[in-house]
Amino acid sequence: MTAPPIRTQLLDRLWTFQRRSGYIRDADVKACADWLNISTVEVEGVVSFYHFFHRQPAGALTIYLDNSIVAEHAGLQAVQAAFERATGAKIGGVDPSGRFGLFHTPCIGLSDQQPAALINFVPFTRIRPEQVDRLVLELKRGASPTGLADPVAPNIQYVPPEGKSVFFREYTAGKALARAATLGAEGIIEELKTAELSGRGGAFYPTGLKWNACRQQAATPKYVICNADEGEPGTFKDRALLQVCPQTVLEGMIIAGLAIGAAEGVVYLRAEYTWLLPQLEAAIRDFRTRGLLGKNAGDIAGFDFDIRIQLGAGAYVCGEETALLESMEGKRGEPRTRWFFPVERGFLQQPTLINNVETFAAAAHILDMGAAAYCERGIPGSPGVKLISVSGDCGKPGVYEIEWGMPVAELLERCEAKDPYFMQVSGPSGECLSMAEKDRRISMLDVLGTKDVRCGGSFMVFNQSRDLLRILLNFSAFFKHESCGVCTPCRAGNFILQRQLEKLDRGLGREADLQAIRDWGAIMKAASRCGLGKTAPNTPIMAMEKFHADFAARLHKTADDLNRAFDLKRAEAEYEKYKTSGHA
Amino acid sequence: MPEMVTITIDGREIQAAAGRNLVEIARENGIFIPSLCYYPHLEQPLGTCRVCTCQINGKTGVACTEKIREGLAVEVNTPALNDLRKAVLEMMFAEGNHFCPACEKSGNCDLQHMGYELGLAVTRFPHLFEDRIIDFTPSRMVLEHNRCIKCRRCVEEILTDEGKRVFYYVNRGNETLVGIDNEQEARLSEQQALNAMHICPTGAILVRGKNLSKPFGDRTFDMKSVQTPKLEPEQPFTAKAQREKKVIATVSLAGCFGCHMSMLDVDTGLLDLVEFVEIHRSPLTDFKSFGKRCHLGLIEGGCCNSENVETLRAFREHCDILVAIGECAIWGGLPAMRNTIPLGECLEEAYLSAPAQTGVVPYHEDLPKILDKVYGCHEVVQIDYYIPGCPPSSSHIWKVVENLLWGAKHSVLYSEFKYD
Ligand SMILES: Cc1cc2nc3c(=O)[nH]c(=O)nc-3n(C[C@H](O)[C@H](O)[C@H](O)COP(=O)(O)O)c2cc1C
Ligand code: SF4
Ligand code: SF4
Ligand code: SF4
Ligand code: FES
Numbered sequence A: 001m002t003a004p005p006i007r008t009q010l011l012d013r014l015w016t017f018q019r020r021s022g023y024i025r026d027a028d029v030k031a032c033a034d035w036l037n038i039s040t041v042e043v044e045g046v047v048s049f050y051h052f053f054h055r056q057p058a059g060a061l062t063i064y065l066d067n068s069i070v071a072e073h074a075g076l077q078a079v080q081a082a083f084e085r086a087t088g089a090k091i092g093g094v095d096p097s098g099r100f101g102l103f104h105t106p107c108i109g110l111s112d113q114q115p116a117a118l119i120n121f122v123p124f125t126r127i128r129p130e131q132v133d134r135l136v137l138e139l140k141r142g143a144s145p146t147g148l149a150d151p152v153a154p155n156i157q158y159v160p161p162e163g164k165s166v167f168f169r170e171y172t173a174g175k176a177l178a179r180a181a182t183l184g185a186e187g188i189i190e191e192l193k194t195a196e197l198s199g200r201g202g203a204f205y206p207t208g209l210k211w212n213a214c215r216q217q218a219a220t221p222k223y224v225i226c227n228a229d230e231g232e233p234g235t236f237k238d239r240a241l242l243q244v245c246p247q248t249v250l251e252g253m254i255i256a257g258l259a260i261g262a263a264e265g266v267v268y269l270r271a272e273y274t275w276l277l278p279q280l281e282a283a284i285r286d287f288r289t290r291g292l293l294g295k296n297a298g299d300i301a302g303f304d305f306d307i308r309i310q311l312g313a314g315a316y317v318c319g320e321e322t323a324l325l326e327s328m329e330g331k332r333g334e335p336r337t338r339w340f341f342p343v344e345r346g347f348l349q350q351p352t353l354i355n356n357v358e359t360f361a362a363a364a365h366i367l368d369m370g371a372a373a374y375c376e377r378g379i380p381g382s383p384g385v386k387l388i389s390v391s392g393d394c395g396k397p398g399v400y401e402i403e404w405g406m407p408v409a410e411l412l413e414r415c416e417a418k419d420p421y422f423m424q425v426s427g428p429s430g431e432c433l434s435m436a437e438k439d440r441r442i443s444m445l446d447v448l449g450t451k452d453v454r455c456g457g458s459f460m461v462f463n464q465s466r467d468l469l470r471i472l473l474n475f476s477a478f479f480k481h482e483s484c485g486v487c488t489p490c491r492a493g494n495f496i497l498q499r500q501l502e503k504l505d506r507g508l509g510r511e512a513d514l515q516a517i518r519d520w521g522a523i524m525k526a527a528s529r530c531g532l533g534k535t536a537p538n539t540p541i542m543a544m545e546k547f548h549a550d551f552a553a554r555l556h557k558t559a560d561d562l563n564r565a566f567d568l569k570r571a572e573a574e575y576e577k578y579k580t581s582g583h584a
Numbered sequence B: 001m002p003e004m005v006t007i008t009i010d011g012r013e014i015q016a017a018a019g020r021n022l023v024e025i026a027r028e029n030g031i032f033i034p035s036l037c038y039y040p041h042l043e044q045p046l047g048t049c050r051v052c053t054c055q056i057n058g059k060t061g062v063a064c065t066e067k068i069r070e071g072l073a074v075e076v077n078t079p080a081l082n083d084l085r086k087a088v089l090e091m092m093f094a095e096g097n098h099f100c101p102a103c104e105k106s107g108n109c110d111l112q113h114m115g116y117e118l119g120l121a122v123t124r125f126p127h128l129f130e131d132r133i134i135d136f137t138p139s140r141m142v143l144e145h146n147r148c149i150k151c152r153r154c155v156e157e158i159l160t161d162e163g164k165r166v167f168y169y170v171n172r173g174n175e176t177l178v179g180i181d182n183e184q185e186a187r188l189s190e191q192q193a194l195n196a197m198h199i200c201p202t203g204a205i206l207v208r209g210k211n212l213s214k215p216f217g218d219r220t221f222d223m224k225s226v227q228t229p230k231l232e233p234e235q236p237f238t239a240k241a242q243r244e245k246k247v248i249a250t251v252s253l254a255g256c257f258g259c260h261m262s263m264l265d266v267d268t269g270l271l272d273l274v275e276f277v278e279i280h281r282s283p284l285t286d287f288k289s290f291g292k293r294c295h296l297g298l299i300e301g302g303c304c305n306s307e308n309v310e311t312l313r314a315f316r317e318h319c320d321i322l323v324a325i326g327e328c329a330i331w332g333g334l335p336a337m338r339n340t341i342p343l344g345e346c347l348e349e350a351y352l353s354a355p356a357q358t359g360v361v362p363y364h365e366d367l368p369k370i371l372d373k374v375y376g377c378h379e380v381v382q383i384d385y386y387i388p389g390c391p392p393s394s395s396h397i398w399k400v401v402e403n404l405l406w407g408a409k410h411s412v413l414y415s416e417f418k419y420d
Helices: A006-021 A026-036 A040-047 A069-074 A076-087 A129-140 A175-194 A207-215 A237-244 A246-260 A271-289 A321-328 A357-369 A408-414 A468-482 A488-505 A511-527 A531-535 A538-546 A548-552 A568-576 B022-028 B079-095 B110-118 B153-157 B190-199 B258-266 B269-276 B306-318 B326-331 B334-340 B343-353 B394-406
Strands: A061-066 A100-105 A117-119 A122-124 A156-158 A223-228 A264-269 A306-311 A352-356 A385-392 A398-403 A420-425 A431-434 A458-463 B004-009 B012-017 B053-056 B059-062 B073-075 B141-144 B167-170 B177-180 B205-207 B246-252 B277-279 B294-300 B303-305 B319-325 B370-375 B385-387
Touching: A006 A026, A006 A040, A006 A306, A006 A321, A026 A040, A040 B167, A040 B177, A061 A076, A069 A076, A069 A385, A069 A458, A069 A468, A076 A100, A076 A129, A175 A207, A175 A246, A175 A357, A207 A246, A207 A352, A223 A246, A223 A321, A223 A357, A237 A246, A237 A271, A237 A357, A237 A385, A246 A264, A246 A271, A246 A306, A246 A352, A246 A357, A264 A271, A264 A321, A271 A306, A321 A352, A352 A357, A398 A408, A408 A420, A420 A468, A431 A538, A468 A488, A468 A538, A468 A548, A488 A511, A488 A531, A488 B079, A511 A531, A511 A538, A511 B059, A511 B079, A538 A548, A568 B306, A568 B343, A568 B370, B053 B079, B079 B110, B141 B177, B141 B190, B153 B167, B153 B190, B190 B205, B246 B258, B246 B306, B246 B394, B258 B269, B258 B294, B258 B326, B258 B394, B269 B277, B269 B394, B294 B306, B294 B326, B294 B394, B303 B306, B306 B319, B306 B370, B319 B326, B319 B394, B326 B334, B326 B385, B334 B370, B343 B370, B385 B394
Parallel strands: A061 A100, A156 A398, A223 A264, A223 A352, A264 A306, A385 A458, B004 B073, B246 B277, B246 B294, B294 B319, B319 B385
Antiparallel strands: A061 A117, A117 A122, A385 A398, A420 A431, A420 A458, B004 B012, B053 B059, B053 B073, B141 B205, B167 B177, B303 B370
């Protein structure tokens, strides 16, 4: 087998520099360019794509505050003020001594324990403003963040009763693989089809079909990739799985390797989960010792399979499977065109199977318990279970393993939602629900036009006291920041939509402005290249429909031919500064 | 021999070689699909600009990343798709800062050309007026970021002899721009540098000292549409004798009177005008206020000060129909070049820093107040119609006016529809 091009190591190399100096210096960029024999602008392009890579010093201690909407509601502002005071750094910069850097970052996968932050990539949860002085003082005295942080609770709040849990049932490493080996490739795929397993990364593509398509490719080598980028705000179920039972994920990948004929697996882990790295690496080492990875993996003659971890560097769009491939190849995480599908030409143009963390774990369990047993859960047409990350205005945020078919109302009750009003399902790119829809079931059936709602993994609850437009503005800022910038409708469209929402927020919109959001959103949906741009306008459009009264209350009432959004006083304000002195 | 298959475009059956690119095949068969980033010899199409969006086997998608295969069914010309493609193009104009009359590429620019082909008169999106730099640091080139549409052509195509890239995307989201490597740029041969300027579909890449300009009329996209003429035959004019006399008003706000000059450029048409049109409030009559209601108001120029706003509001109040004439009225035009710079900086540069200045920024109750930026007219009042151009041609203006006032039908010719 030929060694992969060294370009695939670029992200790792950049991380080495980033960690060494707290930023990537000019000399480092030059060194990378020389090493790869590419121009420096190409290295700059990669560095500037990922928000955890800095080209300016970012502090010996870099603090990232989660600025997701749940964090905002949980008191981000006060925590931020406390950090600014204690460290002397203003958000988005470093303090004069260069010791502390303070930055915002989108959801870090801890929505059940907000406000949360990463300090040198060590997670701190449920931060109270009054703790911050003390914490910063300890850091100044030289304490290591690891020593100061409390362990992160997995917060598994609910599993199906009567021993019906799938993900958290008793598990012995290697059993599923042994059964898979007896079934053979076709048998494995048959099991997945019987279990009607579909992708848990949000797109719900039938897993059996995908594995089969990859199996049928003639070209080798092939790759198995586990998508652990979990960037959709409000989602943390993959994190919980990797925390509690990473072995099941690894075993699912090994089974996939066996089914499609691959020799290498890669876990693409988001940098926000760097803190899970030691544990994951230990699990891999342990699998190697037990013979589940390596030569003749699982004692299957001729089956060589190993797994490595690739760390991301901060970019939501890298969760999109083709962007993820680009990133793994050491490039900017820009989604590819559909000229080829990953199963045909993926990583390094070779056949590649990409699945979500939960999909692999589910596959392992299905192979272990048998598809028939798995199908005893859920509802007809949507058998099995799903992990849901619940957060927001509820008493028991955390991970819920539900059987497909659970009504929204039941989930709300179980999580002790307080006065729920607006529910965001599957994250900002998903859909919003009003209480009028509380009897809808959560299942995979939505696509068939039933009234069920599909949930990719995130379920955020907001109560009546929350400002709807603030929520939408937070989502909008997220998409604008995370668009890869490669295609026009998403790059420009998200920016334009954000301005439109700001106009509504200022009370200057009219009914026609709501229509504009619908029309413009439809354009983004139809013309964007990848799921990011296609889904970004969903929530504002749906919210206008389902919560029309909230919008109507904010509209400007006059109806004449003057455009009320134009505010003469505001437009003159800057000039008025010259009124008395002729100087500003 | 590649396998020949049958596809349909807008219901028409077409034989084509399997595996070829849909945009090409359509073009060869006389079907126009707009495209900007598509570049025939790149093996993997770029698919960045999205202006070739069509309906492909029932799903919306871009044509340029579609391979010909048996049974492919494509819809190109439906009202919804035409509007969608136009919208994507409008987004590019709204996102960048395109001052065509001041652009070296004007007349030879693919982006502008698509605007003409699609009949884009105004963008439905607010112009973003982001401050984008002009990069003068490369030894030979100038990179005008205001005009770049991030099509990726230069990234893929312009390599040094060693195979190193000269251009590459930097940053992300709406801050994405095409960075240039000065060291590699210096290694390009003269020919390679010129090639970069030529493959760029906009005026973003310029080579110093190399002129693109040709006389008006000789430029690539001046005269002829690439689409088979789909102009409707000219309808007979409403018999002129039966025309009712109409009252119109005109004004130049933050404009240069160029559009007014163009209005007067109708030659003998002026005779018709005085017969059927009463010009009321207008610089042409020097009436400074409205004494009666007008059928039509023609606005040149956008709003750069409080007086412009008052005048425009008065026009809205007294005219049945308002038409914005020229780029300045439509979205700010050349005066809006200041929109990417804070007002304070502009004023201080003009009145305080520059040598031989008075040392004060003029301010008096009787003087109009300067606005924070230049606003297109539709941002202040509702505008009913737009006529692009800097200035629009005289025939374009009067064809529209005749249509609005008396319902006379005219085709605006490709050569009459311009942004410069
Ligand atoms: C913008 C965007 C972000 C995505 N982020 C993730 C992610 O974080 N994790 C994930 O598993 N899938 C994500 N996906 C979906 C992947 O593209 C892909 O469908 C998925 O990884 C396939 O695995 P599955 O079939 O097991 O779901 C994302 C898609 C888009 C468009
Ligand atoms: S839709 Fe957005 S994220 Fe996706 S390719 Fe286009 S710009 Fe990039
Ligand atoms: S000619 Fe082309 S590049 Fe130049 S300003 Fe006009 S549209 Fe932009
Ligand atoms: S500089 Fe020109 S060729 Fe390069 S991306 Fe921009 S518009 Fe395209
Ligand atoms: S020409 Fe098809 S996306 Fe640009």
